[in-house]
Amino acid sequence: MNPLLFNPALIMPHSLVLNLIPQSPIYPEFLTGRHYHALFLTLISSVDRTLGDYLHQSNAEKAFTLSPLQVQRNHKNHQHKHHSLQFCHQRPIPAGTPCWWRISLLDDNLFSKLTPLWLNLNPNHPWHLGSADLYITSIFGTPQSTQPWANACTYAQLYEQASDRDRTLHFTFATPVAFRQGGYDTILPTRECFFNSLLTRWNKYSGIEFTNTPIESIYPSFCNIHTEVVSNYDSKFIGSIGEISYRILGDVEPIAIKQINALADFALYAGVGRKTTMGMGMTRRLSITNSRSSNIQSHE
Secondary structure (H helix, E strand, O other): OOOOOOOHHHOOOEEEEEEEEEOOOEOHHHOOHHHHHHHHHHHHHHHOHHHHHHHHHOOOOOOEEEOOOEEOOOOOOOOOOOOOOOOOOOOOEOOOOOEEEEEEEOOHHHHHHOHHHHHOOOOOOEEEEOOEEEEEEEEEOOOEOOEOOOEEOOHHHHHHHOOOOOOEEEEEEEEEEOEEEOOEEEOOOOHHHHHHHHHHHHHHHOOOOOOOOOHHHEEEEEEEEEEEEEOOOOOOEEEEEEEEEEEEOOOOOHHHHHHHHHHHHHHHHHOOOOOHHHOOOOEEEEOHHHOOOHHHHHOO
16 A cells, blocks of 8 residues: 555645765765665655655655755855756765755655654764765755755645746756656657646645646747756766746636646746656746846846
8 A cells, every 4th residue: 555645635845955964975876866766765764664665666656856966065156146956976075075965745744754854863873875974964944045945835835826927937957857758758848848747746746636727828938958968877868957938828817827837836846857756857946037038038
């Protein structure tokens, strides 16, 4: 039986940022999606072995996403001019280097299963990433001024707070994004690939089903993306990284605009496309002032 019983009354997505310090160097061969995935399952199994075994064996879409491990940047010198994250490591991360790691949970039941881990966090308990020991020093679960990837919000709030007038949607692909289409991968974030990815996950986890969302009314209006190749998978993973904007055009009902805006805000938690449980597809919405497309659009 699936341990993640569907309970719409409890569902709330979480975007958690774990702050970590390695006690020994982390070598590049362990800084891969497969190893991040294994570390997450180890965290789960430490508080619920049955759930850990279930997630390990299940081939169904998982109710979580993971980021690659990030070296903490000096925010005084780094003003988020570029929103991409480090998804490949060519050199070891030295011992004692402050790092962070994002985990998003799309099912509140999964979060509650992990509550004992958050409440009883022992900063002196080592977790293993390859040959390295890591200490979890703190966890951000609410918005931080220097950490845009931490947040929490109920699905009802995501929907209630979504604009029913905003027709312009800006996104950053922080790690490579690719979509499955007809049995093959495509790197192009077409409106169908991008928004159907979000819609599928929203309808599966939110308890607030969207029907007849007019994805055909969404058009790309700006893109500054390029392809990247990630070679630490069984076969090379090729995806898009950068920024893209979409616009809702035509005679579209306010409720439909609201649904599309809710999906756009949901991207922070859900990611888009393939291998989101291994660090790929990390996506979040940008405000127009933080988007590189703002200069183009302000002159239209």
